[in-house]
Each structure stands twice: as structure tokens, then as C-alpha cells.
Amino acid sequence: MTKTAEPARRQETSLLLEARHFRKVYYPTVAVNDITLSLHRGDILALVGANGAGKSTLIKTLSGVVGCDTGELIFDGSPVNLREYHPAAARNLGIRVVHQELSLCKNLTVYENFYVEQSQSIKNAFGWRKLAQELAQAALDRVFPGHGIDVAAGLDSLSIAQQQMVEIARATSDKKMKLMILDEPTSSLPMERTEQLQDYLCKTAGEGMTYIYISHRLKEIMTIANCVYIMQNGNEKWKGAIHETSEEHMVKLMGEGIGSGGCSAELSAFEAPEVNRSISVVCDHYTSKKLKDLSFESFGGQILGLTGLEGNGQLDLLRDIFLKAQSKRNGLKVTGKVAFVAGDRKKEGIFPLWSIADNQVITKAAGSGMFRHLSREWLEESVRYWYEKLHIKSDGTQELITCLSGGNQQKVLIARALAADADIILLDDPTRGVDQPTKNALYEVFREAAADGKLVIWRTSDDAELEFCTRLLVLSGGHIVGSFEGAGVDHETIMGLSFQNEVEARGPAEEKKRRTAPLYTFALIAMAAIYAVCAFQSPMLLSGYGLQLMVVGFAALMLCALGQTFIIGLGHIDLGIGNYCGLINVLCCTLLFSSPALGALALLVTLALYPLMGYVVYKRKVPAIIVTLGMSFLWTGAALSLQAMPGGTCPEWIRAVFYSETPLVNTLCYWLAGLMAAAILFYRSRYGTVLRGFGNNEHAMINSGWSKAKAFMAVYALAGVLALMAGVITSAINNASDSSASGTYTMLAVASVIIGGGYFSGGVVTHFGAVCGAVILTMISVLLGLWSVSTDYTALIQGLVLILILSLRLLKRRGKKA
Template identity: 30%
Template sequence: MTAVHAAVRAQGVVKRFGATVALDGVHLSVQPGESHALVGRNGAGKSTLVGVLTGLHKPDAGTVTFDGEPAPAFGDVPAWRSKVACVYQRSMVVPDLTVAENLFLNRFEDGDGGRWIRWPRLRERARDLLAEYGVEVDPAARAKDLSVEQRQFVEIARALSFGARLIILDEPTAQLDAAGITRLFTKLRGLQEQGVGFLFISHHLQEVYELCRTVTVYRDARHILTAPVAGLPKEDLVEAMTGEAAAGPTSWHAVAGSARAREGAATGDGPLLAVEGLALEGEFDPIDLAVRPGEVVGLAGATASGNTALGETLAGLRKPTAGRIAVRGRDVRPGSVPHALDAGIGYVPEDRHRQGLVPNRSVAENATLTVTDQLGPYGTVLPSRIREFAQSMIRSLDIKTHGPGQPVSGLSGGNQQKVVIARALAREPAALVAIRPTAGVDVKSKDSLLGVVRQVADEGRAAVIVSDELDDLRVCDRVLALFHGRVIATFDSGWTDRELVAAMEGIEGAQE
């Protein structure tokens, strides 16, 4: 009797990046025809393991086998392609090429016996390949004209054409609507019947229960649990992810927030930031939100929850399809960053390198980008005013720098982020909107940055933190959890990790 080997088996895998242990002796096994979920909070080690399983990272210890055979040599790309492929949430197809060209990119001449591309033959081969896996897509169509799910099917078909029998799906439903998710899952089940194994990585635990047979949980770079999905209560899965046991019945509204926020509510102060029926088609459903003086409100959600799109809409980067935004009772022109600034909304973007900083400019220049109209008479900008203004921001935010003239690129990540916050606060906004404000900084810097946001509220202003990082959200007086574009739970301060994670992951029962 022929032994059946795992499609992939990882044992005792260790991976370090400098002093950081990204994987600490983890293991994983996916069987042929199995859909196996890998879940865990940010920093659990999921992405690093994907890198190891696809040949992008060389493990420092441990073994990886495919169908019982050792993994290919590090750097042997064709050999890795014949074993495994990863379909990421951001499509890797070339948008301006046709489906046929994407399927056979860099191997157009395979089987044609020559160096010239025979286009009719290429399209015929593409049609046969798509039909083999039941993918109904026109080989002559441009990839950019396909739907998200069609692009995913093309990527899966391309991977299988190399001989891979293991497909890693990294947040595959992030950009799909409910109907698209249903069609994707139907297709995946059909491929499982052909013996294809899937490693399914998702923040949406409800989908894990719908699709997968087995689930593995990583936490803090370690293996915590592997169990059949069918017999695993959802609360036990969340406990494995967070390390927190359920403490009696879930309470969605816990203790009150800061003294300033309580005082504002008691005196009947109107909201500084008010949102009514705000919606963005394809991103989030109509949402109402009121943030009072002294209050920090969190918008929590995983990938494709709509929280980032909501934060960007508040800041004017996206134009809503419905609803209104008001600051101090004054309507903000939708989809206008300058009008949002003038109305009193400060903004800290998610990616400080691409959206927040001009790297070759000084700390002073970066910190004063939004107030150049205040730094000299008659539209001029006086260098002395820039230095003076920047120096005051350096002192108030405790930015570690050699001085206002130092290039911002020479600062640490935490201090760079403080410069971004300084720029957002330069116009003394009524409301600060910060998207993942502590991304990519160390623990000490996180505490300092969140302290700045808390201080903004304690001075009588309003703040909104958009994040999926639990530490970012602990500073909030109130947290709204979004899932697939809807607010499904609201927490006052005092929530537990288990409660908030369950809501962010779309666990049934997490209702307002």
C-alpha cells in the first residue's frame, strides 16, 4: 500500500531576523485535498512561515518537506514553483497583459518547439488549462478587465500549471463581496476533490469554519494549537489566538472612559466630529459616529473591514457616496483634503514613508508642511519662523533629533512618526484621525506616540484611532469594531482581547 504523504510538512522551523525571533520551533502539516487554516494575531509568525514555505526565507532550523520529499534548494525558483504557490490579497497578475499571456508569462514557447510566439496556439493552451480547472475566463481578455475573483482563479490556474499541488491563500476574500466569496469557496472545494491542498490565511474566523477542515493557531511566533475545525468551539479558538479565556458572559459596554470624555458627556457638549449616514460603496455601509471633546474613539477592524477606508474618508482622501461629516457643527466638503484641514481635521496616514514624510527634507520642513501660510507675511516663508515653530513641536512631542535642520530620514522610526504627528497637530485641529499610528515602531515609541494621541483628547479635542493593533486601541475611551463594512460591536474602555478579537474576526454573536 502506497503511503500518503502530506502536501507540506514543516517541523521545528526557526527563523530569526536579527534579534527578533519570528518563528520559534513551529510546525504545520497540510494533507492532499485538505483546506487548512492558519490564524493568529499580527506578529504571530504567519507571514514568515509563508515566506519559508514558498522559498523566500531560509529557515535557521527545522525541516520542510513536500509530498515526503525535502524542500528545493534555497534560490531554486523553478523547483519551488513546482511545489507551492501563494495567491496574495493584492493580485500579482500583470494588468495590461491578457489572461493567456499571464498564464504563460516567461514560458510562451513551451511545447511549441521554437522561439516565436504562436498567439493562436497560446490562447488555445490557455483555454485548455482554464477548462481543466473549471475557470470560465476569456483567454484574450485583459487581466485589468477581470473581476477580483477571476484574477484569483487565473493565479490559481497558473500555479497548478507548474505542477504545484499546494496553494497558499493569503486573505483571499479581502476584496470580495458575499457572492464572490461563495463562488471562490465553491471553486476551492472542487479543486480539493482533485487532490489540491490549500493553506488558508484569514482574519475572518467565520470563513475558517465555512471552508476549512483543520485549523492551526500561532501566537507570538509559537505553535499553540492544531485541531479539527468541526469540534472546536469558537471561543476556544479566540482564546488560543489571544491567550485570554472567556470571563463569563460577553459585555460589549464596560467601564467609562477618561474624565474629560465623561465631563463632556455630562455637560451635554456637542460632538467635535460628527458623522451621519456616511457610506462608501464597496467599502463600508452607512455609519453614524459622534466624537466628543476629550474622547478618543477607536475604529477596529482587520483587512477589508472598511475601517481604513472610513478613516481616509474622514480625512478627505476618499469621497463618500452618501452621508455627511461635520466638525464643530460645520459641514466638511466630501473628498477634499484641503477643506478637511481647514475645517479642523488633522490626519496621520498609515504609511509614513509614502504618505507622511518628504525624506530628503529636514525635520522642520516636514513638521511645518501644513502651516506654510503662517510662517511669514504676504505668502512668504521665513526660515527663522520654520525653525522656531519646529523647535516648539520638537519640545512638546519630545522628538529625539540633532535639531530642526536634521534630515528626517536620519531619525528612528518612532521619531519619524512623531514628526508626522507634529505636522498633523500644527494647525491645532479639533479632531485628529490617525491610521495605525504605531506601525513599525518599537514598544517604547508606541507608548510615547499613543500618549501624544491621549494628550490631544485630554486638552479638550477629539481623536480617532484606526487600527487592528490591540495596543493602539487600549488608549481609546470607546472602540467600534467593523467587519465587512459594518459596525458589529461597540466597546467602552475595559474590553478584553478576547472580546475585541472575536468582534474583529466576525464571530457570530458579536452584536451592538
């Protein structure tokens, strides 16, 4: 069993950190009010408080994520200039943070997530991927022996618990670290991983490492901490050595002054109500991708707990019940209206742009019928009832939900399910990141729901919560290996059952890695199919000359698509890239032809405006769609001012460089192949990996010390270079200019990226797929011409192909989840 860090160590070690009179105000809320604390080397300080007490804000000020209004910070004997304090500066000092909301990029692999956080430890330009893999593997092995995580796997393929393990291990890999701040680090970890982390913390604290440990699991705090600091409403409530307090003492201190409802340390006795058979979940030899031959019955009036080692089917069972609630196939029958409280509130729970009230009533509103009128009075009454009952701490129900602490956001999600009057309430670790007084209130709410005849099915990562369930199912390897009435079973029995089939119980972390098709699979298949049809209609397309004609047709669109891929990979969209291509075409055939020096200068000025757009998006926080739309008018206006009608002449040297015959193929083919290869290689390079990270989780990248301004400007600069090349090549091919001819490339480039497997959000794009998409859209025009179909139908057919490919992708994703 993990041993408590020695309190006496504090007096034998030197002072590491001293924060004096820290204050942070988010008008009108005083989040941190005159906080002073100190840490000695080797301390494990437990930072405790109810949701909204100011803990997360305090650690953000200590780590430079948010600025402190007033205060002084002395670290390792030297004063810190708080005016110039930011995450990168904190990292340089040796301060690292494991945030409650995971700061990982799900579009990257495990080792790439290590790299973006520890880039300073990997200097090699070549072979950096191997070094990053070794770094990730060593860190995970050191903290979580036997973890079974494939460091080359995509992060999004891991469970929440495994992602939390990656987050923690990544922070420990910093060799310069002196202080680690952990915000609810075990909120998603199963028991065995929690114990491994506790052992690691106590061992390294004995070697001089210092920790600030935030947790609502008071037993953990009593186990590993040597000192405690309790906050309430942004103020210091109590501080002292661990041996001077107890779980009951801390709960009492946290509950004082914040209302008595649901905040008592003791819960009233609970007698299981009579079974309500009109509400039920029945599995009869039910089998799915992760679940195997499940058979059980559960009815209203019960609180069914799902337990076992993490990743052995508990969450999959919850999801199947929710997604197949109306289905009676495959041995799963659900009777009653179902509501689901997701465990990953940031990704699957909250609507970040909505208020607390709107987030709370959306499920009820959605289930009330499309045309049914919902009175404002009813909505306000429902919101207010659960808002007060769950003690949601905010300045009102119309506040944005993102203004709440993580625990209060969780309360809103639970209120959403309860307000929906669901018969079956599915809870995925509902008390993760919630303080003890609020947990007690939620336990009472779940009991009340069962007493009202509802069925509550509860997956929890905190084994202590199993005592609140009236029935337990133990899952291992997707099988039910134990079923118990009441909570009388002891934890040793549960763990024994969980490990009885260790091979199957390993879960997704240790499954053999499955090969998944690339994002561009459907685009590549569609491209081959359309080209085959075109070649059947006109065999000449199989010749070298025919292939070159095809290349000429899609060259400019391909480059615009490559540029748009970088923009969409950042989560933005460029509505002016086609117009910019048209302006470059005009500049090449007018100014560059008549006055080469002036033309070259004009090209450089227009190219410099592209990264400037990225800076405006960053600095002014204006949506990219607005900035690029505005710039599209500028590009078009400038082109028309130079040349109102098609014409002009391309300089001969441009045609010689970009569009001349060689013994093998036209030089254009070499340029396109080279530019495509360069785009792909850059996106997989060290800094390209950083840019992909920004596309998925820019806050995580900022917290890792990367510059958002530089990332935005770099992406737009790359897009600008490719669009400029598209305009130059257009000039070389046509030997003239027409500003309006490239206008359609903007939306066609967007369609190419999406057809090629990209998404508008999440940093998931593929440059090769975008090229395939550009070729597909071009060949559609060719095919319609071969069939003598009017060009008026070209856009229609291109749109239908886009819809078809997206539909196939959707079916593929659903098939994976089935």
C-alpha cells in the same frame, strides 16, 4: 452556505508535505522557532496567530521566498534541498502562494499578469497574448463567476478587491499545483466574492488539492478548514482538528502571553455619545465622477459605517471628503481637521525608508506649520503612547517600518491618524490583515475617539464590523440606498438594498471600458505644434530635404532616448549614456578606421561592459545612478585618451551602410525607423513584458520565478546596443569624432523619456513617446535658430517645455480623479 471540509478526509489521504524543525532568525528576532507541521492531500490547514506570530515568515520559507536557517522539507514523498530552494523550485514542485501584499504588476494588464506567472503554460511565440487572455478569463470565471473583470484592462484600473481576485485566480491557473498557500486572501473581498472563494476551495479540496489558509477572520476558518495550527512569537502554540477548537478558544490561545490590553475576546458595551455639531461632514445633493446626488449629515461623536457591494462609491466618498476637506463647493462641506488611513498601506500608506516613529508622526508634523518647532520630547511621548496602546510589536520605534508584519504596519498608520489630533478620522478597511485581539483593541480606540467628540467614518469589507458603527449608509451604484441609525439592521436587509439596482451596483469591475489617451498624447501634440511653427518660419522644412535635415539633427538623441527608456522603465537612470555615445564615436573614427580588427574588438568590449553594469547594480545592490555616474567618467576618460581634440575619420563602409542616399530617402531614416520598431516590438514581446513587470514590482517577478540578474543585464544590454548605434550613426553623419559633443545627450535623453509620457518609477514608459520627446527638444533648437535667438537660451526653453508638458499631464490626472 459553504460547507466545512470533512476532517475525516485527512486519515484517508497520503502525506503531501512534512516540514521538520523549521527555524528562521532575523537577528535579534526569532521569527520561526522549531516549527514542525504536516499536510495530507485534501487538507485545508488554517494557520492562525496574532500579528508578528511568524505566519508570513513560515510560508515564505515553505515557498522558497526566504531561506530557512535549519530544518528539513519533504514534499510529495521526496526530500527537498533547502540550500537550493527558491520560488522557481517551489513552483516546479507544485507550491503556489497568494501573498498578503499583492504580488501583481500594476503597469501590466490583467492577462499580462497571468502570463508572467504562467509563462511555462504558454509556449507559442506568436499568439501568446490571445492564449494569456483565454487563460485569465477561464481562471477568473472558474473561481469568481460573474466577476465582470476585463482581462485586457490595466491592472491599476481595478479596485483592490478586484486585484485580489486576479491574484487568487492567477494562482489557481497552474495546472501542476498541488499545494496553495493563501495569506489573508479575503482581506479585501466583499461577502459574495468571499463565499465564491470558499466554495471553490472546498470543492477542489475534495478533489485532492491541498491548502494552507491564513486568515484573521475566524468564522471563515471554522467554515472551510479541517485542521488548525496556531503560532505565537514564532513558536507552535496549538494544533488539532477543527472540531476540537472554537473561535473563543483560538482567540484565547492567541492572546495568552502577549499582554492583556485590548486582547480580550469580549468588548465593553458602548453607548453613543452626544452629537458634537462643531465637527461635521455634510453632503447636499453632492455629485462627482462616481457619486450621485448624495445627501446626509454626520457629526462628531458618531462612527459612520459605509457599506454595500465593493466598488459602489464607499471608497470614493472617503477620498472626496479627504481631498476636498477645505472646499465648500459642489455640495460637500467638511468642518474639522481630517486624517485618512489608506487601505493600500504599501502604495499609499507607509514610507518604507522611514522608521516606525517617523511614519507615526509625519501627519502631525506636516499639520503643525512649516516653521513651528516640534520638541523631541513631545514627539517621543506621542510615539510611545500610541506604540504601547496599540501593542505594536517590534524591537523599538526606531526600526524601519518595513521590518514589521503587515498587521503591525497597519497599526502604525492608525496611530498616525490618531496622533495627528484630527477631528475627522477616515478609515479605509483599517483592520484588513489584522488579528482578532488587535481588532478588538482598535475597536475600543475608535470608540474612544467618538466618545471624545471626533467623527469616525469607516469603510469595512468585514460585515461583522458594522455592529461597531453608530450609523450606517448603504451605497449602490454611487447612490445612498439606505441609512440606518445604530447597528440594529440585519445583513439581509443590507444585501437586499445593495442588489436593488444591480446594473448600477456592478462597480468599476463591470463598467464599460473607457478609452484612455496614450501616454505620449501631449508629446505628440507638442511635437506637431512646434514643427508647424518651424515650418511656418521656414517652409523648406516641409520638403524631403528639410525633413532629412531634421532627421539628421535628432538621430543620435533619439537612439539614446530609446536606450534610456529601457533603463527608466526598470526604475533606474543612466547618467553615462551620452558619454558612452561619445566614446563609440571616437572609437569608430580612430581605432576602427586605422585598425578595423582592434576597433571592432574595442567596440565589443565596451558593449559587454553595459550588461556588466546591470549585474553590478544587482549583485552589489549599488544604486544605478552611482554605477552609471562612475562609468560616465570611465567613458569620457577613455575617449580623451584616444583623442584629446576633435578629429579622426569615419570608415567609408560605415557611411555607406548608415548614411547614404537611396532613390527614396537616406538610409539613416530606414535605420531609425527599424530600430524604433524593434524597441517597441521587443518591449511588447513576451520577455519585454517580463522586463516591464520588473520595473513595477520586482519582488512579484522574483516570486514568479524570474531571474532579477538576467532582467537587469538584459535591460542594460539593450540600452548599450542602442547607445552604441547612436555613436556609430553620429560618426557616419559627422565623418569625424568629438567626445564632448554627445555629453548633453544624457540629460536630454532623460527629458525625452519624461516628455514622452514616462515616469521615473513604476515601469511606465513609452518608446514612441521618447522619440517624440527627442524630436521636440531638437526642434526647439531649430526654432530658436530660425528666430535668431542665442543658443544660450536653448536649455532654458527646453526646460520650460518639459515643465509645461508635465503640468498638462498632472492636470489630466487630477481631472480623472475629480
